[in-house]
Amino acid sequence: MDDASAHQGTARPPVRVIFVGSPGAGKGTQAAKLAEYLGVPRISTGDMLREAIASGTPLGKQADPLMGRGNLVPDDLLIALVRERTTREDCAQGFVLDGFPRTVRQAEGLAQMSDGEVSDWTVFSVEVPREELLRRLSGRRWCPRCQATYHLTSDPPKVDGVCDNDGEPLVQRDDDREEVVARRLQQYAARTEPLIGYYRERADMVEIDGNRPMAAVFADLKKHVGVTA
Ligand code: AMP
Numbered sequence: 001m002d003d004a005s006a007h008q009g010t011a012r013p014p015v016r017v018i019f020v021g022s023p024g025a026g027k028g029t030q031a032a033k034l035a036e037y038l039g040v041p042r043i044s045t046g047d048m049l050r051e052a053i054a055s056g057t058p059l060g061k062q063a064d065p066l067m068g069r070g071n072l073v074p075d076d077l078l079i080a081l082v083r084e085r086t087t088r089e090d091c092a093q094g095f096v097l098d099g100f101p102r103t104v105r106q107a108e109g110l111a112q113m114s115d116g117e118v119s120d121w122t123v124f125s126v127e128v129p130r131e132e133l134l135r136r137l138s139g140r141r142w143c144p145r146c147q148a149t150y151h152l153t154s155d156p157p158k159v160d161g162v163c164d165n166d167g168e169p170l171v172q173r174d175d176d177r178e179e180v181v182a183r184r185l186q187q188y189a190a191r192t193e194p195l196i197g198y199y200r201e202r203a204d205m206v207e208i209d210g211n212r213p214m215a216a217v218f219a220d221l222k223k224h225v226g227v228t229a
Contacts, residue, residue: 014094021126031098070183079109
């Protein structure tokens with residue numbers, strides 16, 4: 001069976017997936033592949049915030065200096081953003097969250113959105129050693145137009161330095177600079193890692209070894225999404 005959209009059109013209960021993992025763990029790549037496979041939207045709060053910054057909205061103006069320094073954006077703003085996004089029509093069959101929740105408070109906000117019930121959610125905790133995270137983040141390149149990501153050596157674009165999708169020159173994200181990465185990893189350890197204990201008790205949490213080739217990680221995820229064609 002094709003990987004892409006393997007389950008589109010199949011009658012099934014909504015599928016809701018959360019990724020918990022450090023910056024550089026591969027959440028974005030895997031969440032995009034899984035969302036396509038399941039035929040549901042991928043909701044990336046990082047992408048939404050970067051779009052808000054690019055279009056100069058009030059949310060973008062508030063988020064910009066925080067993100068630029070590797071800090072988290074306030075919980076209430078993120079909870080409102082995700083609440084609005086997940087109640088749209090295209091989420092009726094479910095969604096894959098990428099980068100949310102990032103704090104226990106956000107996880108509680110998310111649980112409230114689904115009447116306190118998270119036991120039928122699938123939560124992936126993706127683990128990657130620190131030196132590999134640093135290698136991935138320092139080599140990551142990003143398309144400011146469509147937000148596609150690449151890696152200089154392990155996932156390069158077809159033509160050096162330009163996006164496969166739209167030909168836009170690729171850049172390094174400001175928050176992938178070394179000094180900001182250190183802060184992001186520290187924020188992850190302090191504020192996001194506690195989610196692993198939170199979800200271990202409340203949901204179907206699966207620990208995934210993210211320090212493997214992309215295809216091997218994805219094969220593992222598919223086994224756990226609990227969807228049959
Ligand atoms: P990401 O693209 O997921 O790596 O997110 C980039 C940055 O956006 C993070 O370092 C935070 O500053 C901000 N951000 C994204 N998602 C959240 C969230 N759920 N809570 C707070 N800040 C967030």
